[in-house]
Each structure stands twice: as C-alpha cells, then as structure tokens.
Amino acid sequence: MKKYWMVFRLSWARQFEYRFNFFFGRMRNIIVLLLLFYVWKSLTLRNGSFAGYSEIEIITYVFMVNILRAVIFGNQGITEITREINQGIFSKYLAMPVNYFWYNFFRQLAQRLISLISAIIEVVIFAIILKVDIFAQTNWVILLWFGVSVFLAICLYFVLSYLTNLLAFFSREAIGPKFLFDWILEFGSGAYFPLSILSRIFFIPLMFLPFAYLVYFPVEIYLGRVSFWQANIGICFQIFWILVAGLITRIVWKKGLRRYSGEGI
C-alpha cells in the first residue's frame, strides 16, 4: 500500500507543477457550468419548474454534476494508459513491483481529489455570485446511500475507462474509440441534463446501460427523487456493471499482454 501512496503523492505534486494549465482546465468546466445553469434557469423562469423538476432541484442537479464530474470522471480526456502502451513505455511497469490497475487508480485519484476541491470552491463561489439556492439534503440515510452510489460510480467509471484504454494493446489507434466512448459517457451519464427529460423510448434503454449510474443516478438519490427500493435496485445495477466490466477487463488485459510487443521502446 505504501508504494501506491507514493504514486498518489507524486501525482498530487505533478498537478501543482502545471498550475496555469490546471487553472485553464478548470476554466473550461466553469464555462460548461455557466451554460447549463442559464439553460435550465431560463426554462424554469416561467412556471418555477420544468419537466417535473422544481427550479431548486434542477439548479442543484447542475451544480452537483459539476462536483461529481470532477471526482468521478477526473481528467476525462486522460489517455496516459493508451500512450504508454502505444509508445512502449508500458514495458517498465512489467518490471516494476506494482499492479498496473491500482497504479493507475492511485495516479488518477490525486488528480480527482484536486479537481473535487476546486469544483466545490467553484460551486460555492457561483452560488454566492448568482445568489442561487442549492438544495441541501439533510436525511442521513439518503446521504449514506448517495455516498455509496458515488463510490461505486467512481469504481465503475475507472473500470470502464481502463477497459477502453486497453484497446491500445490491439491497435495503435485507440484514441479515436476513446473519444467516442467519452461522448457516449457524457450524455448517457446525464452529465449535461437529467436523463428523465428524454422521451421514454430513449430513457428506458439508457437506464439499462452502465452510464446512467455514473452521474444521473447518484444525483437523483441526493435529490431524494428515487424511493428506497429504486435506490437499492440502482446500486445493484452499479455492482453488476462493475463486475461485468471488471471481468471483461481481466480477459482483455490477459489477451492484451500476450499481444504486447513493446513496440516503440
């Protein structure tokens, strides 16, 4: 565990080394936050609600998404694993006494934590400047279930993202499919809008896919819009998808290792 703690610390230090870059990266999130806030604000202006969401619920949804994106997706465009495999840098990890899966988990964890702190600060500042009321959940059972669903969402995203990156074992062109995966994930997860505003023909299939359980589902729990049983079923779906994705990852990893030739060393 000590070695992974060191990976975490080094990654943390690296994030602060490129402060200007980090600042600009967060600026990008602020612009998206601003856009979504005003879109939903304009839609709730007339009746005080939209598509079954009260104004406070939909604004809280937008702000919560900003926080959850930071901690769940981290730096979503991350292609370090793909690059390392394609350029042969990956070879050094085979000689190191580390598990590559956990190495990457802790490497990304530092970046997620810094983004989380920044996202919380952004939301607080925004809420003050725009004089926005945010729904504060006080039910401890709901908060506990929310915490569990966020933890499972972090695990699910990491496994899915890791799996997509492993495509690099089979092709030098894995970044294009990763780009496709990222956009399906952005929308399918509800990171831009609550999925329930879609017509049922789109909404129901999306709820059977893993993406909806990354952002939409945890925020719905936080807002208290799902019943206790619905929350339980959703958490079961999260665990199911982690197991399925984990199993596929294991198979792909084994096959990938056999194919890996260290090209580019």
Add this chain to the structure above:
Amino acid sequence: MNIEKYFKIWKQLVSCAAGSYLSNRLESGGYFLGKLVRFGFFLLLIVSIFNYTNTMAGYSKYEVILFFLTFNLLDVLAQAFFRGIYMFQNDVKQGNFDYVLSKPVNPLFYSMSRITDIMDMIFLFPISGLIIFTVYKLPIDVGWENILGYAVFIGIGMVIVIAIHILAACVTIWSVENENTIWVYRDAMTVGRFPPEIFSVTVQAVFTFVIPIIVIVAFPTKTLLGLLSWQWMVFGAVYAILFFAVSLIIWKISLKKYSSASS
C-alpha cells in the same frame, strides 16, 4: 502573399491529411462517430426540451435549432481548416517551430493549416443540409437579403474565429506549458449552442465584447431571422476587423518574443 502558391501548399497538406486519415481508419472512425454522437445528443436535448415548452427565451423550436446548427457550422469550419493550431503547443514545446520558421512560408499560415480535418469537412455536408431544412421549417418568411446577411455574418464570424486561433497561438508562445487555451475557446463556443437571451445581461455583455462568441454565432442566426438591427451589424463588422488586426499585431510581438528555448 502569393495566393496561388499558398493554395498549392494547402492542397498538398490536405492530401497528406487525407492519407493520414485513411491509414488510421479505426481512429478516424472513432472520432467521426464521436462527433456524430455529440451532435445527435444535443439535437435530441433541444427536441426533448420542446416536448415540455413551446418557447425558449422567446424562440420557437426551429429557431433554437438554427442557433445550434449555426454554432456547429462555425465550430466545424474552424476545426476542419485550422486543426493545426492544436499541435502548435507541441511544436513550440519540442522546438519544432524552429523548422517552421525556416520554411519559405508564412509561419502562421503553416501552423494553422498544417492539419486539415477531413472528417469535419465531411461533417459540413449534413450540417449544411440540416440548416437548409431548418430554414424551410421556420415560422417566418426568410428573404434572400436575410440569407445573404447570414452568409456575410458567417464570414465575419470566421474572421473572429481565426483571430482567436491566432491569439491562442500567441498565448502558447508566451506560456509554453499551457495547452488549454484553445480548449477554453472551444468550451466558450458552446455558449453559442443556445440563444444568447437565456443569459443574464452581464454574461451577454462578456460574450459580446470580451469573448465575442455571440458575435460569432448569434449574429448570423439573428440576421437570418431578421432580428439584428443595422447598428449591431455595423458593430459586428467593425469589431471583427479590429479584433483580427489586434490579433495579428500580438502575433508579430509574440514571434519576436519566441526564444526557441526547447530546440
């Protein structure tokens, strides 16, 4: 500038880009499908919103779709023709920009157009088709003068977009570590996906005068809808010329500052 010479260079660069895209079919296919998914989902979002309401900030469904399509048209045009700027940070960081400076070609032209995104060029066709379809579905009569005005303001928007790309290159020269400037512009452009009236007056002012996304995207759409006054039309044209001129001046200053530190 010898236009014929630069057209030949551009043609050669397009040919190289086409070869690269064809030899990386999985990657190109992934990017193309990703762009389609992004486009389709946003369109679906707008259509879904109008299942619950008749207007958004006073605009009907097809008017809002027109804002969205115009944003896409300008965004894709810039990505198709000026994709090279995304590699500029790498060039400066690794000292490769020195080689560009030693070529008998304008370094700004080369840096911006060295990569042409063929996928985005293809994407321009469905977007253009959808714009024509949307204009046909608008609840108002669109005259030829509106269509001409739309085309002119698309041109004006592109002038500002080029200027922003130049400024992004300047920031890269001044701060080599930064790779997010052009992405900040890309995200700022997303503000143009929806009518500007959804924003507060202050935000509208920022995105009109400071980061002129509203001039780039909303002005053409409003001209087509017959909603832009002649005063704003004059402002848009003058602003674009000044913005472009200032970006060129800053580029020249930045080039002098370029130290070739990484080479």
